[in-house]
Amino acid sequence: MVLTNADVDHIAGLLTLREKTPFVIHATAETLSVLAANTVFGVLDPALVDRRTIMLGAEFSPVEGLTVTAFAVPGKVALYLEGDAPQTNVIGEQTIALRISDGAKRLYYVPGCADIPDWLVTQLSDGDLVLFDGTVWADDEMAVTGTGGKTGGRMGHIAMSGDTGSLVRLAGLTDCRKVYVHINNTNPVLQPDSPERAEVSAHGWTVAQDGLEFRL
């Protein structure tokens, strides 16, 4: 198991895997420290569940035949660690992306990303498959739909639409499969017949769904 973030949607599932199933958790020192500070994760028996520290940029192999390299992407700390004035677009160990390879093909997993600077576009450009943060279509869609006051940016997620959005910023990635993941229930691309779904499809994106499988 590789954790890319300490937010609840990334770690709460660990509490339903107990007990007595051996596995390994790979996460940054920062994310592991969050697990350690929350005693409830003590249900993961240390005798069975090994916790290994990810060093950013250093390749590791959680499964035979696959190597993983983690790197920081713009993001923020978990909601419950925010404090009064959180920074929502920082580079550190809070939010990471994964480059996964079998030696021949490359997959990027980027479920949370607050911004897409040029270096990130360059980084992703050798990917055969990119799974990218598809939380919101529009930065203000939660306010518009009356479901919350926060923008996508405030939650640490770049929108799909707009000049700085992932559709435009990653349009140059034409030689790979692009899949939106981590999609909020306010995002209209979840509606198969929506104009937004048509637009992301026209840009070559797939909207992830349960059970999706890829062969590279």
Next chain:
Amino acid sequence: MVLTNADVDHIAGLLTLREKTPFVIHATAETLSVLAANTVFGVLDPALVDRRTIMLGAEFSPVEGLTVTAFAVPGKVALYLEGDAPQTNVIGEQTIALRISDGAKRLYYVPGCADIPDWLVTQLSDGDLVLFDGTVWADDEMAVTGTGGKTGGRMGHIAMSGDTGSLVRLAGLTDCRKVYVHINNTNPVLQPDSPERAEVSAHGWTVAQDGLEFRL
């Protein structure tokens, strides 16, 4: 919401109720302190989720028309708080039972109970409905089924069968509906055609299932 224990099966669901749904958590000071010590429960926005301390023996009314009185039953602290040599049969704020009444009828909710002393039998005797700890059929069933090394007693749960078990100890409660809840997946009463199911049925017990409703 009323919490009777701080173990993962009682509190992890709180993490999937976020965000922005207002509700009230009632729990003992000890259980509330566990939530407070685990920062992950900070996803429950204090502006929307009120945490109220249950005083054992003191009636409170979480819902109009219903009163609840909590009392301690034999049990233990949550798995992840056990330490090296946990006491598995103590009376305190770790494990509580609820007496719920509309003024006319009485329901007891006892999802965890390590032992059934005489005073508890007496306490439950005015119940119109008793929902009781049905974790294991036999104290050693996890070892016997090869699913784990712990006994029911080690986990803080009295077995159904045996001289000290709930079938025998609560046999005198003939004027109420008795329902087993909190049933472990090793418990043979979950099999509708098992002799153990037949035995609990013959003793007047119902085995709880999803969607069960009662009218008292």
